Amino acid sequence: GAVVSQHPSRVICKSGTSVKIECRSLDFQATTMFWYRQFPKQSLMLMATSNEGSKATYEQGVEKDKFLINHASLTLSTLTVTSAHPEDSSFYICSAIRTGTSVGETQYFGPGTRLLVL
Amino acid sequence: DAKTTQPTSMDCAEGRAANLPCNHSTISGNEYVYWYRQIHSQGPQYIIHGLKNNETNEMASLIITEDRKSSTLILPHATLRDTAVYYCIVRATYNQGGKLIFGQGTELSVKP
Numbered sequence: 001g002a003v004v005s006q007h008p009s010r011v012i013c014k015s016g017t018s019v020k021i022e023c024r025s026l027d028f029q030a031t032t033m034f035w036y037r038q039f040p041k042q043s044l045m046l047m048a049t050s051n052e053g054s055k056a057t058y059e060q061g062v063e064k065d066k067f068l069i070n071h072a073s074l075t076l077s078t079l080t081v082t083s084a085h086p087e088d089s090s091f092y093i094c095s096a097i098r099t100g101t102s103v104g105e106t107q108y109f110g111p112g113t114r115l116l117v118l
Numbered sequence: 119d120a121k122t123t124q125p126t127s128m129d130c131a132e133g134r135a136a137n138l139p140c141n142h143s144t145i146s147g148n149e150y151v152y153w154y155r156q157i158h159s160q161g162p163q164y165i166i167h168g169l170k171n172n173e174t175n176e177m178a179s180l181i182i183t184e185d186r187k188s189s190t191l192i193l194p195h196a197t198l199r200d201t202a203v204y205y206c207i208v209r210a211t212y213n214q215g216g217k218l219i220f221g222q223g224t225e226l227s228v229k230p
Binding site for chain 2 (some may be wrong): 004006032034036043044045046049091093095097105106107108109110111112114
């Protein structure tokens with residue numbers, strides 16, 4: 001199968017601090033990873049696309065200076081929420097495209113990270 | 119990316135087939151139909167995808183109409199563990215600029 005992991009699974013932090021979330025593809029290489037955010041009772045919202053070795057592409061309305069994304073290797077992307085505030089509390093989910101597969105590539109998701117900012 | 123329309127919620131009896139419809143009347147020729155599901159407080163799980171032919175795997179079957187304007191996901195023998203929100207998404211491949219954009223999905227409740 002294609003396994004994507006996230007760390008940590010839950011994090012509680014104080015307002016004003018920064019939090020880093022890791023996303024790893026465990027058994028495949030992923031040149032492209034995605035970050036989503038999901039608020040309670042809502043659908044997933046795409047935040048940004050992360051490409052290995054290049055700058056991330058952010059969706060409209062997502063602050064790139066607040067949500068720092070780094071994709072330093074073919075198996076790891078990180079999302080750092082800088083100066084977190086209570087409104088940043090959410091469920092953050094990453095996904096990865098398994099490269100080298102047939103057309104119509106499949107995107108696999110991690111288990112998510114629940115962030116609570118106090 | 120083309121938009122999809124799904125019923126907000128559906129019920130299904132345990133052991134029976136669950137048929138989840140999806141309308142995507144504006145789908146383009148290079149867009150695939152993907153189905154994912156999300157069990158509460160977990161990341162979405164890939165189920166199946168197709169372009170124009172019907173597809174089947176160990177989880178489900180995907181039936182796409184000939185004009186590709188709608189599709190149906192079939193869970194042949196639903197269990198309580200299939201209770202989840204099911205998302206139907208159409209998109210081109212990533213290299214063609216496609217992104218996986220989630221709508222509201224169908225909340226499927228499998229009842230004993």
